[in-house]
Every structure is written in C-alpha cells, then in structure tokens.
Amino acid sequence: MATRRLYYEDAEIGDDIGPVQRVVSGAQVAEFSRVWRAESEPSRFSDAEVARREGLPGPMVPGAMSVAMLSQLVLGWSTTVTLKKIDVIFRQVVVHGVALTLKGAVTDKGLVDGEPQVECDLTIENSEGATLVIGKATVRLPNRG
C-alpha cells in the first residue's frame, strides 16, 4: 500500500517504481478462481498433473491476477496515483509458489488534454531474472499546489 505523496513535478523519466516481491500460493489462486468463476474441476490453475499434461512447468497463476498485481505495484508507488490504463503482455507462464519481482520505470510524462500524466514500463520477473510479464501503465499524478 502506498505511503508517499508524489506529484507530477516529482516524477522523472528513468525513476524506478518498486521493486516489490510477491509469491502467489495455490491457496490464493484457488480463492481467486472462486471470485473469477473459474471451473471447479482440476485445471491448469489448480492441479500440477493437469498443468504438466498441458505442457506447463506447473499450475498457473491466472493472467488476471498478474494484471491485478501490476496495478497494485503502480498504485503502491504513491497515494496520489490514479491509474488510467494498464496494458500487459504475458510472455511466460507464472506458476504458483515462485518468487516474483515486480518493478517499473517511468518512461514518459506530459500533459494530455491538460491532465498531468506519467507513463511507466512494468515487468514481472522470476528468481532467475527471466521476464514473465511486460506491460505499461498510464497514470495521473496531480500537480503540486
């Protein structure tokens, strides 16, 4: 959860966001699957054997959870952030129980229709440094004063 207050004037291209460490457990995926109305039978999201038969390295974390985690990374950057857009591409499967590093970097800033906006790149990496998910977020940061 965010604790600092950043303003548009404070953000510089090249600034880091995070990093934040996360591990998604099978229990969390099960809880999300209930909310997501996923099938109740063993699936690639819940069962190692089903995942293996589908050629996966392990039971998967649903993509929607990765999107949610990246939005949390962005919103956790500052209490003043309003997320306007998040855009994510899944490059490799995210599996249960793996240490994940979520991080971002400010890549652009400017006024869009008079609104102060900042863009940032986002990534999720595993403990081997492999990039699993990439993305981009557009946020509104208020002007100081």
Next chain:
Amino acid sequence: MAEDPDIKFDHSLLGVAHSLGSFSVTREMIVAFAIATGETDPAFTGEGAATESGHDDIVAPPTFCNAFLNIASRPDIRLEFGDTGFFAGQAIDCLASVRPGDTLLATTKLQDVYAKTGRSGKMVFVAWETTFTNQRSETVALVRDTHVRRNKRT
C-alpha cells in the same frame, strides 16, 4: 492484419457486438476480488477509515472487471487451429470508478484474429474488446483481451 488463408474461424463475428450480460456489483464482491488478488489498500478492502480519495465506501480495484470476464462467456469463433490456448495479454482503460450498488453491462466484440510465429511455433491470436457501462450509461472500463491458440509443446 493480413488475411491468412490457413486461419479458419467464423469471420461473421468480426466487429459484431455481443452482450455478456449485466452484473450487480456488491461490496462483498469487491472485497472478495481485492483480497483474492492480494490487495491491501483499505480503499478496496474496506478495512479502516475512509481513504485519501474521500469516498465514503470502498471502490473496486482498477482491474475488477476481470471478475466478470472469462473466456467461457464469449462467443465461440470456431477457430480451427491449435490444441491449447492461453491468455496472451490485456489492456484496461480505467474510465470511471465502480462502486457497490452499480450494475455493469458488458458488451464484447471480436476485433482481430492474426497469426505469428515464436518459440511455440505458429500461433493464432484472438483479440476481443469488451465495454463495461454502468446504470448511468457511463463507460467505466474498456478491456482489450488477447488470447493465443497454439499446439502443445511435446
């Protein structure tokens, strides 16, 4: 994207709007989604006092519309390719807050079907755009999902 004669699917679905239904948003639903995704901000989980944003009650996290989106709910485009599929990507335009008591209408359209090659060989991508509007006819979110079909790795 260029037409690929090897990609067979129901082209009549391209650009045609389909209703995914209406969804009543409850406080419990928002809290469940927030907690299930590891959210800790009380603006979304409802714990503690009113938040920085000044709202009296909670608001849904920005990706909350995913609670209603599931590939099973979209029309079958009868794509004849590959023996497995995955979520390839998603873009969400967060246009307005979603709050307890809202009713969301979701409409989806098939935007594109295209092929490319990669580590998994030839892959076919299916792109959908889903619009969520509330009971005041305000568009609260625009969600673009891309799903990929390919052959299982041996």
Next chain:
Amino acid sequence: MLLDLHTHSVSSDDSRATAEQYAKWAGVLRRKGYTIDGFVLTEHRKFDFDADYSSLAEENGLLILKGSELDTNCGHFLVYGVTEALCSHIDFADVSLDAVELIRAAEEHGGVAVPAHPGRFGIGLYDFIENGADFSALGLIERLNGSDRSGEQERAEELIARFGYAGTGGSDAHLSSALGACMTRFQGTIEGDEDLVRELRAGNVHAVHLQETKLDPSAHSGQPLSNLP
C-alpha cells in the same frame, strides 16, 4: 558507434514503446553513463515507409533507422536497408517466408537479412540447422539478443564457433526501458541505411552488452570500459 539493431515500437503488435519514448530512454541511459548512438526499429512483419524519425533523431543526437523482423520457415530474420523493391518482391506479412529466398532478395535489392535470436528454442536458426538446413554461406547472425532465455545465448555462440559467423547485438526491446540491453559496435560512422548495410555485409560488427558501454569517469578520453586496455 553503438547501435541497438533490434527494437520494436507500437507499430509491432506486441510492443508498447514509441520511437519518442526510446529516444527519451536513450537520454536516461546516457545520464547513467552508458553509451548509445542510435537504434533501428525492426517492426514485426511490416515496414513503414511513411514514418519519418529524422527530426526526433536530430533533437536527441541519435541515429534512428528503420528495418523489419520477418517470420520465415527458418526462424525470424532482421532485415536492414529495406527498399520498395524488396517489399514488392517479398510479402512482409507472410509468416512462412522462404528464408533462403529472403536472404537472396534482400541482397539483390540493396539490403541484408540477418537471423534474429538464432539460439532461441523453437524458432531460432540453430534448430533449423540441426534439422538439416544449410546456412553455412551466411556471414552474420544476431549474436546477442536482450530477450534470450537461459541456454539460448549458448546456442548462438555454438553457431558462431561452428560456422565463423560475425555477430550483431540488439535488445529486442518491446518496452522503452529495455533499449540498449544489447547493442552492436561499429568501428566506423554509420549515417544511414547504406552505411549500415555495407558494414553488416562486411561483418564489421561487434556485439556488446549495455554494461560494456559504461563510460569510465576516471579515463581522460571518456572511453567506454570495453575500449580500455
């Protein structure tokens, strides 16, 4: 001169970086002490003749060129020096181009086609050579790719050791903050496509990681670390 020979802008379906954002990120890299002189936008399965980055390049002190990354029956190929004549001959949108024909056509029409990420599992030239494809006459491959996964770099090195290929470097960036992860060092000055194609065809290239381009603040010449004895 250090150029990132493999980047994708929003013109490629899976990139989220604009050319302008790459230019800004080049500024970030320079402020951090790295060296980058330019980049080539190698868009997936297309070439945008209308895109003009000359002002952007001049404003940012960069060389910005355009190329393509095409899908063939032997993996992906980076194509530099793309001309209208080449585009008339080759359907850039075809995901199963004949690689040998692409190489020949690029050569004939003033360009050069370079195997991208040759060590990549499932789509790299390495696998096609292992299955009998003959590319022994090739002079150049992409040696360093910023998106390579574990084991893939080693396969590219094996091809270089086996066939004596020269090797380029490119980030394969799809986000602006990935620019420059790998680059290609040219001894001479590259001012445009003609220079680039000439130097690539001659194999006058050296692939580097971003870290190797960091300027040594203690050296009077301000040379990159990799230039120092």
